[in-house]
Amino acid sequence: MQEHELIKRSQDGDIEAFNQLVEHYQNQVYNIALRMLGSPETAEDATQDTFLSAYRAIGKFKGGSFKAWILRIAANACYDKMRAARRTHATSLDMILEESPEFPLNDNEESPEDYALRQELGRLLTDGLARLPEDQRLAVILCDIQGLSYEEISQVTRSSLGTVKSRLNRGRTRLRDILLQHQELLPPKFRHNR
Amino acid sequence: MLPEFLDDRLGHDDRDMVKSHLETCETCTRELESLQMAVAMLHRVPIVPAPRSFAIRNVATERVSIFDPQRLRWLRPATAVVTVLLLVVLAIDFLQVLPLGMESADGGVATEEPRFVPVPTSEQGEQMFQFSEPAESPPVAESPPVGTSVTVEKCVAESHYFEEDDTMRDTGSAWALDAPTSGWPLRQIEIALAVVVFSMVAVLAFTRRRRRSWSK
Numbered sequence: 001m002q003e004h005e006l007i008k009r010s011q012d013g014d015i016e017a018f019n020q021l022v023e024h025y026q027n028q029v030y031n032i033a034l035r036m037l038g039s040p041e042t043a044e045d046a047t048q049d050t051f052l053s054a055y056r057a058i059g060k061f062k063g064g065s066f067k068a069w070i071l072r073i074a075a076n077a078c079y080d081k082m083r084a085a086r087r088t089h090a091t092s093l094d095m096i097l098e099e100s101p102e103f104p105l106n107d108n109e110e111s112p113e114d115y116a117l118r119q120e121l122g123r124l125l126t127d128g129l130a131r132l133p134e135d136q137r138l139a140v141i142l143c144d145i146q147g148l149s150y151e152e153i154s155q156v157t158r159s160s161l162g163t164v165k166s167r168l169n170r171g172r173t174r175l176r177d178i179l180l181q182h183q184e185l186l187p188p189k190f191r192h193n194r
Numbered sequence: 195m196l197p198e199f200l201d202d203r204l205g206h207d208d209r210d211m212v213k214s215h216l217e218t219c220e221t222c223t224r225e226l227e228s229l230q231m232a233v234a235m236l237h238r239v240p241i242v243p244a245p246r247s248f249a250i251r252n253v254a255t256e257r258v259s260i261f262d263p264q265r266l267r268w269l270r271p272a273t274a275v276v277t278v279l280l281l282v283v284l285a286i287d288f289l290q291v292l293p294l295g296m297e298s299a300d301g302g303v304a305t306e307e308p309r310f311v312p313v314p315t316s317e318q319g320e321q322m323f324q325f326s327e328p329a330e331s332p333p334v335a336e337s338p339p340v341g342t343s344v345t346v347e348k349c350v351a352e353s354h355y356f357e358e359d360d361t362m363r364d365t366g367s368a369w370a371l372d373a374p375t376s377g378w379p380l381r382q383i384e385i386a387l388a389v390v391v392f393s394m395v396a397v398l399a400f401t402r403r404r405r406r407s408w409s410k
Contacts, residue, residue: 019249030244044245051248125235143201144236150203169197176232186231 007066010058018058022051025067028146029074035141036078038130042085046077053077068155071148075138075156082134121185128178136171143168196222200229266401273394280387287380 001020009017029050033043050073061069129137135157142148142156153164179186198204199212216223 015250022249023247026244026248027241031241034242035239040245047244047248051250055250121235125239140236144233145239165197172197172229172232175236176228179232179235180228
């Protein structure tokens with residue numbers, strides 16, 4: 001069934017139709033939450049909150065990109081979780097470093113040494129993402145991990161294209177600087193880059 | 195232009211211009227390569243499958259429609275406001291900033307607001323008013339001097355029948371029935387606010403507990 005038909009039926013109260021949309025987007029929403037929040041448990045909560053909020057608000061969806069709409073709800077759910085973490089005197093970085101999920105990087109050809117390096121690099125990336133300001137982190141995750149276009153990110157974050165580019169550039173530069181502080185963990189072709 | 199070049203978002207002309215610049219500028223080349231490295235690292239971050247289905251259950255949605263945390267978002271600040279209001283009223287009551295009860299015309303303060311019941315007169319057909327009997331009618335001592343508190347019991351003991359407006363004044367009594375009630379019913383306000391605060395806190399606690407259970 002087409003997405004717009006599922007949306008229409010969901011707006012008419014058809015939970016099954018809505019759940020098909022959930023099935024389609026849950027991996028993407030969960031992964032954004034996981035990279036934004038770091039903790040798998042908190043990411044699960046944020047994902048659940050996202051779809052509950054989406055179900056309640058689906059009647060207000062007036063067309064356009066459903067993907068951008070649902071990811072915007074997901075981003076807001078992540079911000080809510082981070083605010084809640086701050087209220088309990090825990091920063092998102094603390095949360096991420098304490099509950100750092102397994103962060104494997106895709107690499108099929110690797111030695112045991114490379115495997116160990118890969119694990120370290122995964123932790124470094126987690127740490128680097130967590131050190132980014134929230135808006136830059138979201139832009140980097142949406143663009144470089146989820147593969148969204150500038151326009152889609154602009155819709156998700158409700159900001160201008162210029163703002164998206166700026167956040168993305170600053171986020172990447174900052175992350176690059178963090179990675180370059182640990183060149184020994186980078187693949188050989190990226191070492192001694194500076 | 196380097197970030198857009200990195201994301202392949204430049205037109206042909208701009209792209210060629212950046213390329214020709216990179217051939218001669220080592221700084222920009224290193225900058226581009228380091229950014230490409232960071233982006234390449236991010237591209238290798240895997241997409242993790244969701245640990246479970248996040249499909250909406252019938253029961254959950256039904257519960258959500260009743261205690262919708264989004265809808266009840268106003269409840270927390272509202273509870274704070276009503277609590278503050280309650281504290282202010284309690285403070286006012288404690289400090290007795292506002293007068294309690296009814297003030298008599300000559301400055302005396304009635305300890306209890308008199309109650310009136312309509313008593314129709316037979317011949318004139320005019321509406322008359324009479325003090326109702328209190329639940330307990332203790333023996334009444336001598337009338338208090340003018341300027342002191344006057345109780346309902348006093349009026350009962352005197353068994354006056356008053357016309358709504360004029361008769362009271364005609365009796366020359368120390369206090370006028372048509373004097374406006376200048377005091378606030380602080381006790382009733384306090385009780386009402388306390389009940390409201392208690393209810394709001396209970397709903398907040400219930401909503402919070404339910405929300406936790408839904409997200410599991």
